[in-house]
Amino acid sequence: MDLHGLVEQVVSGLGFELVDFETSPRTRLMRVFIDIERGITVDDCAAVSNQLTRVFEVENVDYDRLEVSSPGLDRPLKKxxxxxxxxxxxxxxxxxxxxxxxxxxxxxxxxxxxxxxxxxxxxxxxxxxxxxxxxxxxxxxxxx
Incomplete structure (x- = not known):
C-alpha cells in the first residue's frame, strides 16, 4: 500500500496541502504536516486527524500514534x-x-x-x- 499517496489523497481532498509526511517504524508514529494559504488552526488539525483515523481504520493501516500539525514558521521546502x-x-x-x-x-x-x-x-x-x-x-x- 502506498501510505504516502493515501495520506496525500485524504489531505488534499479536505482542501489542504500535504507539506511533509514522516513515519517512525520503531514507535509506529505517523506525523503529518499540513498547510493552507490562510494558515492552519487547531480545528484544521483535528479535522484532518479525524478523517485520517477513519481512513486508516477502513484501510487496515497499523499504527500507534498519529500527529497532525502545521509545518511551522521554518516550513520545509520539498517540491x-x-x-x-x-x-x-x-x-x-x-x-x-x-x-x-x-x-x-x-x-x-x-x-x-x-x-x-x-x-x-x-x-x-x-x-x-x-x-x-x-x-x-x-x-x-x-x-x-
Missing part, C-alpha cells in the same frame, strides 16, 4: 512548487554532496525561485543555482 511559491523569502539549504570549490554543503540566502530544475539562491557574493535533486533539505528562515 519545485514550494521553491516557486516562496520566492523572495530567506531560506537555509543543505545539499547531499559538497558543491563548488569550497566543498560547501550549507547555503543560506534569499530564494529567487526555481528555474530549469534548479533552485536559484541569492547570496551576498552572487546567485547560485542548485539542482533540485542535489537538495537534501531546505527550510524557510523566519523573519521577526
Amino acid at each position: 519545485a512548487a514550494d521553491f516557486e511559491r516562496f520566492a523572495g523569502e530567506m531560506i537555509q539549504l543543505r545539499t547531499h554532496l559538497p558543491m563548488n570549490e569550497g566543498n560547501q554543503r550549507n547555503f543560506s540566502g534569499v530564494l529567487k525561485g526555481f528555474v530549469d530544475g534548479k533552485v536559484v539562491l541569492s547570496q551576498s557574493d552572487g546567485d547560485i543555482e542548485i539542482p533540485l535533486e542535489e537538495v537534501e533539505k531546505a527550510r524557510l528562515v523566519p523573519q521577526f
Whole structure:
C-alpha cells in the first residue's frame, strides 16, 4: 500500500496541502504536516486527524500514534512548487554532496525561485543555482 499517496489523497481532498509526511517504524508514529494559504488552526488539525483515523481504520493501516500539525514558521521546502511559491523569502539549504570549490554543503540566502530544475539562491557574493535533486533539505528562515 502506498501510505504516502493515501495520506496525500485524504489531505488534499479536505482542501489542504500535504507539506511533509514522516513515519517512525520503531514507535509506529505517523506525523503529518499540513498547510493552507490562510494558515492552519487547531480545528484544521483535528479535522484532518479525524478523517485520517477513519481512513486508516477502513484501510487496515497499523499504527500507534498519529500527529497532525502545521509545518511551522521554518516550513520545509520539498517540491519545485514550494521553491516557486516562496520566492523572495530567506531560506537555509543543505545539499547531499559538497558543491563548488569550497566543498560547501550549507547555503543560506534569499530564494529567487526555481528555474530549469534548479533552485536559484541569492547570496551576498552572487546567485547560485542548485539542482533540485542535489537538495537534501531546505527550510524557510523566519523573519521577526
